[in-house]
Amino acid sequence: MSKRRLTRRQQWRIKKIQDERLERAEKRDQLVSQEFDNNTLGPEQQGLVIAHYGTQVEVEALQGTTRGHTLRCHLRTNLSSIVTGDKVSWQLSQDQSGVIVAVEERQSELSRPDASGTLRPIGSNINQIFIVIAPQPLTPTGLIDRYLVASEAARITPILLINKLDLLNEQAYPEIEDIRSLYAGIPYQIVTASSKHETMLSELRKLLRQRTSIFVGQSGVGKSSLINTLLPGTDLRTNELSTATGKGMHTTTTARLFHLPGGGDIIDSPGIREFGLEHIDPNTLAQGFKEFQPFLGYCKFRDCKHLHEPGCKLQLAVEEGEIDSRRLASYLRIAESLL
Numbered sequence: 001m002s003k004r005r006l007t008r009r010q011q012w013r014i015k016k017i018q019d020e021r022l023e024r025a026e027k028r029d030q031l032v033s034q035e036f037d038n039n040t041l042g043p044e045q046q047g048l049v050i051a052h053y054g055t056q057v058e059v060e061a062l063q064g065t066t067r068g069h070t071l072r073c074h075l076r077t078n079l080s081s082i083v084t085g086d087k088v089s090w091q092l093s094q095d096q097s098g099v100i101v102a103v104e105e106r107q108s109e110l111s112r113p114d115a116s117g118t119l120r121p122i123g124s125n126i127n128q129i130f131i132v133i134a135p136q137p138l139t140p141t142g143l144i145d146r147y148l149v150a151s152e153a154a155r156i157t158p159i160l161l162i163n164k165l166d167l168l169n170e171q172a173y174p175e176i177e178d179i180r181s182l183y184a185g186i187p188y189q190i191v192t193a194s195s196k197h198e199t200m201l202s203e204l205r206k207l208l209r210q211r212t213s214i215f216v217g218q219s220g221v222g223k224s225s226l227i228n229t230l231l232p233g234t235d236l237r238t239n240e241l242s243t244a245t246g247k248g249m250h251t252t253t254t255a256r257l258f259h260l261p262g263g264g265d266i267i268d269s270p271g272i273r274e275f276g277l278e279h280i281d282p283n284t285l286a287q288g289f290k291e292f293q294p295f296l297g298y299c300k301f302r303d304c305k306h307l308h309e310p311g312c313k314l315q316l317a318v319e320e321g322e323i324d325s326r327r328l329a330s331y332l333r334i335a336e337s338l339l
């Protein structure tokens with residue numbers, strides 16, 4: 001992955017856009033304050049952020065007579081990093097919308113840098129991350145590894161979800177089996193599914209119970225389709241893969257949380273092209289390859305890059321079959337991209 005280097009002019013333009021945005025947000029804030037700071041607001045209540053659209057947030061009331069209902073809430077600028085999964089305090093205004101006044105401390109959060117390099121949360125209070133892959137479009141293992149590093153860094157359990165099992169044919173089977181055996185050997189938990197066949201979702205249903213999970217992965221692997229099948233009555237937008245490129249069409253644009261009938265919540269998230277790890281330091285990157293952990297710190301040279309140095313314990317572990325060479329190669333590729 002190429003590292004983004006912004007020219008001075010690009011940096012200046014980004015700053016200018018950010019400043020203008022901030023100014024607009026401050027004006028909006030003043031309006032929200034004028035509208036709401038006149039004692040017309042209801043009492044503070046707990047809520048759960050279901051989705052975040054630009055300057056408004058969809059919140060589910062967790063208390064009182066409106067419990068279980070969702071409503072649009074306004075947001076003050078100082079709370080702008082609010083994300084799906086957040087627990088918030090909100091107050092009802094006279095026009096039956098709400099205003100969010102505080103965000104509870106997050107138990108966990110998954111983040112990634114946006115196009116300008118600013119770290120943005122994707123979802124919060126998550127217990128497990130399902131990295132969804134499929135025979136089509138086939139996800140490069142480098143991207144799976146980036147998700148795994150981010151999951152380990154966030155201390156959230158990752159699970160590999162192989163979807164579209166119905167599409168396994170002579171060509172796809174060895175490709176998927178390669179991926180499955182690589183990650184099963186580390187070991188990571190792996191679950192298979194097909195959103196086209198309700199009967200192929202029973203193992204996934206069990207894993208989702210009583211937990212807050214998120215589906216992440218490339219566009220087109222079937223994250224929204226899985227939710228549509230898991231939750232009859234849900235009609236999330238899905239799209240055929242592009243006939244030109246065989247890739248997904250970036251159909252989902254906002255992370256959204258759903259309650260599952262057996263207990264547990266699932267967050268659908270927009271598909272991505274790449275997962276930047278610019279916010280991850282070299283030590284966290286190496287720790288993010290979890291099978292490396294027992295060997296880290298024992299190389300002959302303290303600043304070993306694990307390339308060709310004599311006495312490198314990671315290279316030795318590869319030679320002795322304790323680390324898969326593909327994972328060390330992937331680590332080295334990511335490390336180089338972050339230099």
Ligand SMILES: Nc1nc2c(ncn2[C@@H]2O[C@H](COP(=O)(O)OP(=O)(O)OP(=O)(O)O)[C@@H](O)[C@H]2O)c(=O)[nH]1
Binds near residue numbers: 238248269
């Ligand atoms: N054969 C088969 N097709 C599937 C399966 N799951 C999803 N699809 C198809 O794959 C395409 C993409 O599905 P989506 O659910 O839109 O994918 P997504 O991961 O939500 O994509 P983004 O929202 O763009 O990130 C659609 O045409 C689905 O019908 C499956 O299990 N089997």
Ligand SMILES: [Mg+2]
Binds near residue numbers: 237268269
């Ligand atoms: Mg989708």
Ligand SMILES: [Zn+2]
Binds near residue numbers: 299304305307313314
């Ligand atoms: Zn080394």
